Amino acid sequence: MRHELSTPVGREEVLKLRVGDVVYLSGVIVTARDRAHRRALELPKEEIPVSFNVIYHCGPLVKKQNERWEVLSAGPTTSARMEPYLASLLEKFSTRLIIGKGGFSPAAKELFKKHTAAYLAFTGGAGALAxxxxxxxxxxxxxxxxxxxxxWVLEVAEFGPLIVAMDAHGESVYQE
Amino acid sequence: MRSQLVELIRVAVTSLPRDVEEALQRTLEREENPLARLQLETILKNVAYARERRLPLCQDTGVPIFFVRGFGNLSEVEREIKQAVRETTRTVPLRPSIVDAITRKNTGDNTGEGMPVIHFEGGEEQSIIFLAKGAGSENVSRAKMLPASEGVAGIKRFVVETVRSAGAKPCPPVIVGVGIGGTLDLAAKLAKEALLQPLSQRNPREELSKLEEELLEEINALGIGAMGMGGSTTCLAVKVLASACHTASLPVAVNIQCWAYRYARLRRVDEEWVVEQ
Structure with a gap:
């Protein structure tokens, strides 16, 4: 099934996503990798400058031109590195969607279910397309x-195809 | 030069460097345990005796390893490469991904202590190969000193287990480079070099060619599939390079390459440098 979603993404919309579904996402997403996760979890919530409604595991390749940042390539990074922070992150920020690649361990399935969140996979290496x-x-x-x-706070339009790889019903596309 | 090299090796295996010997001496002076003192006394006696008689200190004279530096124009090549990395980081641009290993501070230009990685090798033809290697696939690469008795079966288990546990992380379908033999560091280097072989090139060594085929089949039977979504193709090719090694060792390294194989070669053709891919 194909879904067109816009941010902010709510609980109801996440519950409609099932493993294997395809999502195209528009709106605002925020990149975060290991170190940003650590800082976000250390700081009090009111000092976080962004909304973590949708997190993108990505370290973009950017270029600054005329005082403006331009994103040249921005594929996903390996999500497993951020797994140690997943439980606290979902708890603290009520994040609804995480976009990355490679997925998490089977233990994460329960977390997505508990917090009504989903994990969407974008194709690793497809940075230019992203x-x-x-x-x-x-x-x-x-x-x-x-x-x-x-x-990096990014405005995206029809970002996809994103595969629902772990859904809010405890299912995962990745084999155990 | 030959005679100097011979002398270099001889001195190394028959004589302990002074500072090491002095440290052992100081240890003996501090040591109170009588059994330990006896060991240290014997060591120092052996050192003196070997030096005097020009005999190897120990029967295991190990794997011969050389670090050849500063020959020819290598320092100039190194400087040029480093500058080219800095320049392309700005112009292509490349993402500045290199950080200090301890402070984790980004250097900003993709260079740093020991970065970029440059292996200098011999050869008749001048060429420079460039490989841009992402961390996703490098992070799940592994090296291990296997018990020598595990043989080919052990090698296969280790390679397949490495790919299995890597799962979707290295952006499959991957290319798997395997380095066998040498030492811990050489095996790792061979595994990386194995990735430079053209995918379709048949391994000239029959047993390695067979190993590549068998590994490919086993890896693809894992069912990880492209991006971990399942399916029959987890791996595009397995490439193996082997080197001789110590009779007691079986080093094995597995270097996994994501599908995004960023490779190009600079080659000298008729006095001109040509970029090939």
């Missing part, structure tokens, strides 16, 4: 972590 769906850089935070690790 960048094509990114219309604008709305903001960047925590650049002190380095360009790949910073929080």
């Amino acid at each position: 960048a094509r769906a990114i219309k604008r850089v709305l903001a960047v935070h925590w650049l002190d972590l380095g360009i790949p690790e910073a929080l």
Whole structure:
């Protein structure tokens, strides 16, 4: 089944997603990798400069031109690295969608179910294609972590195809 | 030069460096345990004796390893490569992905201590191969010193288990480079070099060619599939390079390459440098 979703994504919409479904997403997403996760979990919620409604595991390749950031390539990074932070993240920020590649271990299935969230996989290595769906850089935070690790707030239009790889019903596309 | 090399090896195996010997001496002076003192005394006696008689200190004279540096124009090549990386980081551009290993501070230009990785090798033809290797596939690569008795069966188990546990993380379908033999570091280097072989090129060594085919079949039977979504093709090709090794060792390294194999070669053709792929 194909879904066209817009951010912010709510509980009801997430519950409609089933493993194997295809999603095209429009709206605002935020990139976060290992170090950003750690900082986001350390800081009090009111000091977090972004909404984590949709998180994208990605360290984009960007270029600054005329004082404006342009995203040139922005495929997903390996999500498993962020698995140690997953439980606390879903708990603290009520994140509804995580986009990445490679998935999490089977233990994460329960977490997505418990917090009514879903994991969407974008094709690893398809960075240029992902960048094509990114219309604008709305903001960047925590650049002190380095360009790949910073929080990039991106406006996307019909970003996809994203595969529902772990859904909010405890199912996963990845074999055990 | 030959005679100097021979002397280099001889001195190394028959004589302990002074600082090591002095450290052993100091240890003996501090040591109170009588059994330990006896061991240290015997060691120092052996060192003195071997030096005097020009005999190898130990019967296991190990694997011969050389680090050849500063020959010819290598330092210039290194400088040029580093500058090219800095320049392309700005112009192509490349993502600045290199950080200090301890502070994790990004260097900003994809260079750093020991970065980029440059292996200098011999050869008749001048060429420079460039491989852009992502971390997703590198992070799930492994090296292991297997018990020598495990043989080919052990090698296969290790390779298949490495790919199995990597799952979807390295962006399958992958290319699997396997380095067998040498030492821990050489096996790892061979595994990386194995990735440079053209996919369709048949391994000239019959037993390695057979191993490649069998590994490919076993890996593809894992059912990981493209991006971990299942299916029959987890691996595009397995490439094996082997080197001789110590009779007590069986080093094996597995270097996994994501489908996005970023490779190009600079080659000298009729006085001109040509980029090939």
